[in-house]
Amino acid sequence: MSDQLLAVDMRNIRRQFPGVLANNDVVFSVRAGEIHALVGENGAGKSTLMNILYGLIHPDSGEILINGKQAHITGPRDAISLGIGMVHQHFMLIPVFSVGENIMLGREPVAGPDFYDRGRARKEINDLTKKYGLALDPDARMGDMPVGLQQRAEIVKVLYRGASILILDEPTGVLTPQETKELFVVLRDLVKSGKTIIFISHKLKEVLDISDRITVMRRGRVVGHLTTKETNEEAIATLMVGREVLLRVDKKPAKPGAVVMKVENVTANSDQGVPALKGVSFELRQGEILGIAGVEGNGQSELMEVLAGTRKTTGGHILLGERDITTYDARTERDAGVAFIPEDRRGTGLVLSFSIAENSILGRERSPKFSWRNVVLKLVAIRDWARRLVQEYDVRTPTIEVAARNLSGGNQQKVIVAREMASKPKVLLAAQPTRGVDIGAIEFIHRRIVAERDEGTAVLLVSAELDEVRSLSDRIAVMYEGRIVSIEDPDTPEERLGLLMTGGGTRREGAA
Amino acid sequence: MTALGDILHLLFTANLWQAALAAAVLLLLPALGGVISERSGVVNIAMEGMMLTGAFFAVVANLAWHNVWLATGVAMLSGALMASIHAIVSIRFRADQIVSGIAINIFAAGLTVFLVNRIYGVQDIGHVGQSELLPNINVPGLDQIPFFGKVLFQQNVIVYVALILLVLMHLLLFRTRLGLRIRSVGEHPQAADTAGINVYAIRYGAVITSGLLSGLAGAFLAIGVSNTFVPNMTDGRGYIALAAMIFGKWTPFGAFVACLIFGLGQAIYDNNSIIHVSPYLLSMLPYLLTLVVLAGLVGRSTPPAADGLPYVAGSE
C-alpha cells in the first residue's frame, strides 16, 4: 500500500475488554481521499477500533500513523487537532440544546468576556451548510429534529472542526433510503473536496455502492482487505460471518386465512400532539405478512404503538377477531394475543439492567404462566422459559443471568424477538426488526418471521429497508402522511413504491 | 381569624421583607451552589455539611486572627475542601453521589463538634466581637427610598454579594461559553467529551464552586447573623436549599423564588410574639405553602439528563 499516501495507518492495535478481546492485533489503513468501508458483525470490534482512532479508547498496544506521521492520541482533543472527526453510532447530540449550540460546542465563538456569540455561530453554520448543501436551522431545538437532520448536524459538527478524516459509525443505520441517498451525495462531494472517509455499515449494498475499499472484521480480528470493484455481497458476507449466508429470504407463497385484525380509519396524535394517523384502515389475515413501506415519520411508528396499546387513539376502531380492542392498553392487548417488537430496542424493548431471564417476561410478569395469582413470580418457570428462548433463538450469551446491557445489539434484538414470538401471538407487530443488526442476525430473524407466518400468525412489518419489506411481505401497504395510500404486491417495482412513498403515483386501493 | 389579619398587616411592613430577604440569602447561596454542581451533572445534597463546616471555620479563624474577611475566606475554603472530597469521591472514584453527599453532611456534623470539644474543651468556643462581624451596610441615598430602601439597601454586605452572585450565576450558565460547556457536561458528558471538552475539569470546578458558595453562607450565618458557632447551627438549611434548587428547576432565579418563600415564612414566624396562633402551626406555613405551590403552579421539574451519573470515558 506504500505506493499511496496513507491518511490513517493503524498497526497491531490490541484492546482487551473484560471477557472480550475487542481488537486483536488489528492492522487497518486508509488511503488519503478514499471512502473506506469497515464491516463486521455486531461486536466484531469496529466501534472499538474507531473509538481508539478518535482517542476515546486507549489501546493496550499498537501504533497509529496519521498522514504518515506517528500520532500520539490521548483523547478526542488530540484527534480533532489531527483533523480526525467522528460521527458516532449512538449520536453525540444534546437534545435540549439548539442545533447551533450542538455544532459549536467545544469551539464556540465568543464575544466580550467569554459570552457565547449566537450571531456569529449562526453565520458560521449557514456558511458551512451552504458550502456542502446541508440545510439546517441553527436555532431549532435538536430534540425536535428528525434523525436524518440530527445525522446531518453530526456531520456539520465534524466539518466545522475542520476534519479531513471523517469516521462514520453506522451512519445509515437510522436513515431512510432517500436520506441515505442524500447522505451519499454529500459524502462523494466531501471526497472530491479532498476529505478521507471511513464508513461503517451493516448494509452491504450501501458498502458496495459508496466505498472504494473494504476492511472486514470478525471477532476482533481483520479477516480481509477487499477492493470494492472486485467483490460482491456474498463474498463479503461470507468473510464477515465465517460461513455461507443466504441474503435472499426464501419463502413458500402465503396461505392467507381468516381476517384476524381489522383496523377501521384509526386516527391518533404524535407525541407533539399533532395528528399522525389520519384515518388508517386495513385488514390483516392469518398466515400473511403485511409490510408497511414508507418514509420514516409518516405515521408508521404511531400506527404500531396504537395497535400495541402504548398510544391512545383519537378515533376509529381496532378489531381483533370479533373483539373491539380499540381501548386496550399494552397489557390487555398482549394478553389478547398481540405481540410487539418495538423499534427502540435499548430504550423500550428491554430493561438493560435486567437479566435476560427477567427481560424474557417483560410485560408478562403477571400472567398465570409466570406468577401465582399474578402476585408471586414462578422463578423456576421463568428460568426454564428463558433458557428455552436463548437456545431456540440462538442468543449468544454465557448465561441467562447476564444483564441485557452487556449483549450486543444483535443479541439484544434476538431476546426481544424470541420473547414476542414465543408467546404464540395471534398478531405479531414487528417494527424495524433488524435495524442495526448484523447480517448473521438479520438472516436468522427473517427466517423466524417467515416461520411464524407459516404457523398461521398474522404479521405486520414496518421497516425503513425497502428491500426488507419487499423480500418479506406478502402484501405491501404504502404509508404517506398518516394514511395508507396504496396496497401493492411485493414484486411491485422499487420505483413505483418510492413514488408512492413520497406522495406521487396513482393509488390502488388494495383488498382492504 | 385575627392571625390572618396580623399576617396580612405584616406583609405591608418593610421590616418583614427586610428580614425575609436576609433569611432567603442564607438559603440562596447554597442553592446556587447546588444549581451549578447539578448543572454539571454532579448531584449535590452536601450543602448542609459544607455550610456547617464554613460556619465553624469562620468562627475559629475570626477568633484566631480577628479579621472578618480573612475568616470569610477561610470559611469558603473549608467549604470548598469539603466539596472537593465530594468531587474526588464521586468524580474520580465514581461513588454514588447521594451516598457521598449524605456522608459529607454526617461528617461535617460530627467533625465540627468533635473539634470544638478537642480545641476549646471546657471553656467552649468564644464569641466574635461586634466590630469583627460581617458588617451591615446601608447604601447611601438608596437606603432612604421608602419601603424598598429598607428592604433592599439596609442589609448585610453578604446579602448584596449574594444578589450579585445570583445574577452572575444566571449569566454564567445561560450566556457564556463556559456555561454552555457546564450544561453540556451535565446533559451528555460523552457528547461534551467527544467535542473536546474536559468533562472532569468542568465537574471538579462546578462542585468546588458549590463548596465556596456554601462556605460563604456558613460564614454569613456564624459571623454575620450570629457571632459564634453552635453545634448544628445550620439547622437543615442545606436541605431546604436543595429543595429550593429543585423547586426552581435548577435555575438560579427559580431557586431564588423558592428561597424567598422560605425566608418570608421564617420572617412571618419571627413575629409570633404578636401573631396570636400556635407558633407550631405558624412554623408549618412555608412548608405547606411550598407543597401547595408545587401541586398547583410549578409541577414537574426534570433534572439535567446526566445528573448523578458518574462519567466513564470510553477509556478506563
Added chain:
Amino acid sequence: MPIGSVILAFIIGALIVAVTGANPFDAYSGLLCGGFGIACSQGENPALQLSNTVVFMIPLLTTGVAVALPFRAGLFNIGAEGQLLAGSVACTAIGIKFAGLPAPVLIPMVLIGGMLAGALWAGVAGVLKATVGAHEVVTTIMLNYVAQWLVRYLIIGGPLQLAPGTSRSSPIGVNAQLPTLLPADNSLIIFGLPASVFRVHWGLAIALAAVGAFAFLLWRTSLGYEIRAVGQSQKAARYAGVSVRRTIIVTMLIAGAFSGLAGAIQISGVDHSLTDKYFSDTTGFDAIAVALLGLGSAVGIILAAVLFGALHSGGAIMQSDSGISSNLVLVLQALILFSIAANFVGQIARLIPGIRRPQALPPELPPAAPLMTEAAAPPPEPA
C-alpha cells in the same frame, strides 16, 4: 470487599483521633465494648451493651427499607423521618383512645394505624409526583417539617398534651405496649442486672419480618418486578403495560407504611408515649445512610443497621471510658459511607500490579444513581 472498606474507614478514623491528640485504641475498645460488649475494660455489662445496640437497630431496619424500596423505583425518599413521626402520632392516639381493648386486638391496631398514617404521609409525595410531577425530594423534605411541627403542636398545647407545662402525651394503654423479650421486672436479676434494663422488645421480630417482606416483594413478586422496571426505564415499563403513575404511588405508600411501622414500634415498644424526644429524632435520616450502605439489599440493610446501632451505643461507652467525644461516631459513619461508596480498597488494589484483575463489567448502577435521571423524570403518561 465492604469489610475492607469498613476497616479502611476505621484506620482513617484512627488517624483523625490520633492527630487530635487522643488514643485511637481507647476509642475503639470503647466502641467495641459499647457496640458488642466485647473487650469491655471498665466493668460494662456485655449483655446490656448488646441489648442497647439491638434497640437502636430496630427502627433503622424498617426505615432503611422505607428508603431502599423507593430507590428501586428511582424515587429518593428523604421523608422517612416525617413518615415515622406520622406513624408514632397515630400509634399514640390509638393507644390512648382505645387503651381498654385487649392486647391481641390493640397491638395490631396501633401498629397498623401507624403504618396507615405513614403510608398516607408518603402517599402525598407519591401522588404529587405521579400527577403533577412534583419532585419527591422537595415534597418529602417539606412533609418532614410539617410532621415535626405537627408533633410539637400536638404535645405542646395541642390535643395530645399530657398536662399544661408538659411537652409529652399521656402514655398509651398497657395493652398497646409491645412486650420486651425479658420480663420488665426490676427485682428479677439476669446477667447480673435487673431484667428490665434489657429493653429488647418484640419489635425486633416485626422489623426483621419487615425486611424479609421487603426482599420478597422486590425479588419474588410481580409488583417488585414492576417497581424495579419503572426505576430502570419508564419507557420499557410502559411498553410492558405497567402504569408508571400507579407504581410510583404504590411504592411510596408501601415505603411510608414501613416508616410508619418504625414510628409505631418505637412508641409501642420503647417510649410508650409521644415525647419531646421526637422533636430531635433523626432515625429517618440515618435510614438513608443505612439504605445506601446496605446497597438497597435486605441483607445489606440488616448489616448496616447493626453497624449503625453498634456505633450509636458504642459512642456513649467510648466517651465515658476515654473521654473522646461521641461525635467521633458520626465521623466514622461518614468515613465508612465514603469508603464503601468509593470502594477505595478495590481501586487501590487495582493499582497494585500484582493483584491486577480485569475490572468487572459495568456494575449495576449504584442504588441511587438513577435517582436524578430518567427514572426521576416525572411520568409523561398522557393523563
Added chain:
Amino acid sequence: SSGGGGGTPAKTYKIGLVTDIGGLNDKSFNHLAYVGLQKAITDFKIKGDVVESKSGDDYVPNLTNFASKGYDLVIGVGFLMQTAVGTVSGQFPNVHFAIIDGAGTDANGNDLKHANVESLFFKEQDAGAMVGVIAGWLEKNGQAKKNKGVISAVGGVSIPPVNHYIAGYKWAAAMEDPGIKVLVGYSNDFTDPAKCKGVAQSQISQNSDILFQVAGGCGLGVLQAAGQASLYSIGVDADQKDADPSVIASALKKVDVATYTAIKLVVNGQFTGGAQTFSIANGGAGYSPDNLNVPSALQTELDKVEGEIKNGTLTPPADIPA
C-alpha cells in the same frame, strides 16, 4: 470547702454526667453542669465522666451505663430526662441519681419520689424577677434606649424552665412600671442563633428596647440583635456579659453550683434524695449586673426586691401572668 471526700483517700468516688441533646457546647445549662463537674473533680479528687446524648433515645441507655458500672452518682441534665431518670433510678436503687430541672417521673409526669433520686429544681422566676426589675426600672425612668414602654423576652421552647424565667421577668417589670408592655416570643429552637435573632428583630420593630433571652445557644442571636440595634439585652443561665456588649445583666441559674453541691453531698455521705430547690434565698439563682453601671436608685430597688423575695414577702409567679 475542702470536701470530706479528701478525708477518706480509700475510695475515689465515680460520678457520671449525662447531658441532654444540647451537648456540652450548648452554651447553656449542659455546659454549666460540666463546669460544675470539673470544679468538683479538682476539689474532691473524684473520677468524673461525661456522656453527651445524641438523641432522646440515648437518655435511658446512657444513665443505665453509668448506673450498671456502679457509679456513686449519676447526674441527668435537664427537664427532658425526667422519665429516663425515673425509670433507671427504679432499676438501680443503690445508685444515687441527681437530675437538674426536674424529678424522676413516671410516664404520667408524676414524681416517683425514689429515695435515691435528688431533684435539683430552680426558681428561675427569682432570677427572672431580678432582671425584670432592671428592665422595668430602666423603662420607667427613661434610662433605656427608646423608652417606649416596651420590653420583651425570647424563649426557646414553651416548657416550664423557660416560662418560669419569663414569668418572673414579666411580673417584676410590671411591678416596677405598671404600664409596661412585655412581648413574649418563642424561637422553637435552642441551638440556632439566627432563629432567635429573627424573633428579637421583630420585637425590636415593635419598639422593644430591652430583650431577655431564654433560649440557650439560640438566644445569643437575641443579644446580638440588641447589640446591632444598640439596645439593651439580658443574658440567661450564666453571666453572658462577654457574649455581647449590649448585655446589661444576666439572670443566673447556677446549674454549676447545683451540680457541684449534689456531688459534694454524695462525697460527704450526706445524700438525702428528695427535691432541692435553688433560689435567690440559697444563692442558687440570682442576677449579675453586666455592661451597665447601675444607678444607685436601681441598685437600692434591686436590693429591696431581692431581700423581699428572700424573706418571702414577695413570691414571683411560676406561670406567665396574663
